[in-house]
Amino acid sequence: MERHFHHQLEDLKKALLQMAALVEVQIAQAVKALEERNTALCEEVIQNDKPVNDLEMEIDHQCIQLLATQQPIARDLRFIAAAMKINADVERMGDIAVNIARRTRRLIILPLLKPLIDIPRMALLAQSMVKRSLDAFVRGDEHLAREVCQQDDQIDHIQDQIFRELLTYMMEQPRSVPQALQLIFISRHIERIADHATNIAESVVYFLEGKSIKHRADDAVDAGENMPS
Amino acid sequence: MERHFHHQLEDLKKALLQMAALVEVQIAQAVKALEERNTALCEEVIQNDKPVNDLEMEIDHQCIQLLATQQPIARDLRFIAAAMKINADVERMGDIAVNIARRTRRLIILPLLKPLIDIPRMALLAQSMVKRSLDAFVRGDEHLAREVCQQDDQIDHIQDQIFRELLTYMMEQPRSVPQALQLIFISRHIERIADHATNIAESVVYFLEGKSIKHRADDAVDAGENMPS
Numbered sequence: 001m002e003r004h005f006h007h008q009l010e011d012l013k014k015a016l017l018q019m020a021a022l023v024e025v026q027i028a029q030a031v032k033a034l035e036e037r038n039t040a041l042c043e044e045v046i047q048n049d050k051p052v053n054d055l056e057m058e059i060d061h062q063c064i065q066l067l068a069t070q071q072p073i074a075r076d077l078r079f080i081a082a083a084m085k086i087n088a089d090v091e092r093m094g095d096i097a098v099n100i101a102r103r104t105r106r107l108i109i110l111p112l113l114k115p116l117i118d119i120p121r122m123a124l125l126a127q128s129m130v131k132r133s134l135d136a137f138v139r140g141d142e143h144l145a146r147e148v149c150q151q152d153d154q155i156d157h158i159q160d161q162i163f164r165e166l167l168t169y170m171m172e173q174p175r176s177v178p179q180a181l182q183l184i185f186i187s188r189h190i191e192r193i194a195d196h197a198t199n200i201a202e203s204v205v206y207f208l209e210g211k212s213i214k215h216r217a218d219d220a221v222d223a224g225e226n227m228p229s
Numbered sequence: 230m231e232r233h234f235h236h237q238l239e240d241l242k243k244a245l246l247q248m249a250a251l252v253e254v255q256i257a258q259a260v261k262a263l264e265e266r267n268t269a270l271c272e273e274v275i276q277n278d279k280p281v282n283d284l285e286m287e288i289d290h291q292c293i294q295l296l297a298t299q300q301p302i303a304r305d306l307r308f309i310a311a312a313m314k315i316n317a318d319v320e321r322m323g324d325i326a327v328n329i330a331r332r333t334r335r336l337i338i339l340p341l342l343k344p345l346i347d348i349p350r351m352a353l354l355a356q357s358m359v360k361r362s363l364d365a366f367v368r369g370d371e372h373l374a375r376e377v378c379q380q381d382d383q384i385d386h387i388q389d390q391i392f393r394e395l396l397t398y399m400m401e402q403p404r405s406v407p408q409a410l411q412l413i414f415i416s417r418h419i420e421r422i423a424d425h426a427t428n429i430a431e432s433v434v435y436f437l438e439g440k441s442i443k444h445r446a447d448d449a450v451d452a453g454e455n456m457p458s
Contacts, residue, residue, distance in 0.1 A: 053444040060441070064310055071300035081293055084313070167410070171403045177396065181413075212289070215282040 005070050012062050012083055013138075019055040020090050020134050026052070026097035027130065027193060031123040033101055034186065035116060037108040045101035052094040059087045075207075082207035086137065089196040089203070093130065096196075100189045103182050113169065113179040119187055122158040125151065126190050129197035136201060142208045148201035149213070155194040162187045234299050241291050241312055242367075248284040249319050249363050255281070255326035256359065256422060260352040262330055263415065264345060266337040274330035278323060285320040289313065304436075311436035315366065318425040318432075322359065325425075329418045332411050342398065342408040348416055351387040354380065355419050358426035365430060371437045377430035378442070384423040391416045 026045055033041035063084045066072065072080060129151050136145035166180040205213050255274055262270035292313045295301065301309060358380050365374035395409040434442050 057441055057443065064306065067296055067310075068302045068306050073297045077293065077297050081296075081313075084310075085317075088314075088317070167406065170399060170406045174400045174403050177399045177406075181396070184410075212286055214286065 005066075005072075005076075008062075008066060008070070009076065009079060012059065012066065012080070015055065015059050015062065016083055016086060016090070017134065017138065019052060019059065019087070020130075022048070022052050022055070023090050023094040023097065024127070024130060024134075026094050027100075027123075027127055030097040030100040030104065031120065031127070031190075034104045034107070035120055037104075037112075039105055039108060042101040042105040042108075046098055046105075049094060049098045052091060056087055056091040060084065063087070075210075078207045078210060082137075082203040085203045086200050089199045093193050093196045096189045096193050100186055103186050103189070107179060107182040107186075110179050110182075113176050113183070116183075118158055118162045118165070119183065119190070122155060122162065122187060122190050125155055125158065126194040126197065129155075129194050130200075133197040133200040133204065136204045137207075140204075140208055142205050145201040145204040145208075146213075149198050152194055152198050155191055159187055159191050234295075234301075234305075237291075237295055237299070238305065238308060241288065241295065241309070244284065244288050244291065245312055245315060245319070246363065246367065248281060248288065248316070249359075251277070251281050251284070252319050252323040252326065253356070253359060253363075255323050256329075256352075256356055259326040259329040259333065260349065260356075263333045263336070264349055266333075266341075268334055268337060271330040271334040271337075275327055278327045281320060281323040285316055288316045292316070304439075307436045307439060311366075311432040314432045315429050318428045322422050322425045325418045325422050329415055332415050332418070336408060336411040336415075339408050339411075342405050342412070345412075347387055347391045347394070348412065348419070351384060351391065351416060351419050354384055354387065355423040355426065358384075358423050359429075362426040362429040362433065365433045366436075369433075369437055371434050374430040374433040374437075375442075378427050381423055381427050384420055388416055388420050 026048055029041055030045045032038070033045065063080050066080055067077075070076075129148050132144055132151075133148045135141070136148065163184060166184050169176045170180045202212070202214050205211070255277055258270055259274045261267065262274065292309050295309055296306075299305075358377050361373055361380075362377045364370070365377065392413060395413050398405045399409045431441070431443050434440070
């Protein structure tokens with residue numbers, strides 16, 4: 001019975017990682033579609049939302065079943081609680097990749113505003129946070145998880161730069177407003193992917209250490225909030 | 230023992246509703262601060278984030294404790310699973326109220342762009358969705374919960390109107406870009422409050438009926454995505 005239960009927990013972990021792998025591809029493809037102005041790739045990202053959503057519901061169901069039938073305690077219980085939270089975060093990242101693809105699809109029919117120097121850099125950083133937060137989960141590495149939480153500041157810094165630059169564009173060249181706005185929204189989507197990676201890292205720390213490290217950074221500034229006026 | 234457990238479930242419900250009441254005030258005050266250009270009220274909303282965060286962590290802890298010690302099944306288990314999700318949604322709505330207050334604080338030091346006709350209307354609708362989703366939870370009313378899910382379309386419609394109007398402002402009067410951007414972000418924050426109300430309503434249906442109604446509306450358009458170009 002005990003052995004059976006631990007197999008089930010391994011299955012749950014595998015399902016989560018399978019879903020996370022899909023979402024990592026979704027994010028990478030959405031960013032690539034933006035860089036390459038590739039409509040077909042946007043469509044692919046949008047289509048691939050469904051398998052992620054199906055997996056999310058299946059994993060949620062698995063968690064509830066495990067809670068009901070195995071009545072886990074201590075570390076096993078925390079693992080399942082963390083899995084439920086990570087599941088929700090991964091699914092939301094998939095939704096955000098779809099939103100990036102949808103905005104990209106609209107953006108690339110407009111004239112090119114400027115090379116996208118900072119947005120791909122921000123996206124790379126966010127993708128690395130996602131990867132590291134999931135690695136921390138797989139390896140049970142709370143040190144790595146805490147590192148991910150700290151990377152969020154760098155994201156906010158790049159986001160602020162992007163915002164200021166695009167604001168200047170909009171004020172100097174009113175015709176650039178539609179493109180600049182889509183880029184601002186895309187950069188905010190990427191910022192939210194990084195937020196979800198941070199949430200995942202927090203769930204990993206909770207699972208491993210049994211304590212919450214949430215709400216330490218609640219005084220962080222909402223990006224673009226302090227824009228020049 | 231059984232009786233004791235049901236008392237604990239009642240306590241959990243009370244704690245959730247207490248937190249939700251705080252967040253409803255947060256949202257109402259943030260919107261009022263925007264309408265009245267009231268900096269002091271913005272500060273109050275920002276300060277009041279902490280009690281909400283504390284309650285969220287306490288409620289999460291209560292849920293995990295109940296799972297560990299009572300090993301609930303069926304409807305009781307679904308109630309606790311739903312409470313964990315609702316807890317996360319309510320806390321996020323509190324964060325969003327804080328973001329609205331922060332943006333409002335920056336907005337009101339700039340010259341007034343125009344009367345805020347549509348944003349307060351959108352906020353009223355979002356607030357009513359929050360209230361109704363929580364009423365559905367209190368009363369165990371799946372019919373009301375399903376109604377809330379349907380209101381989301383109205384929000385998207387108003388959001389789209391607001392966006393188009395502000396886009397025109399920005400393109401015609403470049404000096405209005407900073408104010409218009411803050412208003413666009415605020416309207417997106419309100420839209421996300423409505424999204425969380427919808428999530429709560431979905432959790433209520435899950436708790437009552439044991440089935441998920443998520444991902445029915447995933448083809449909904451990201452607001453502002455279809456802006457005129």
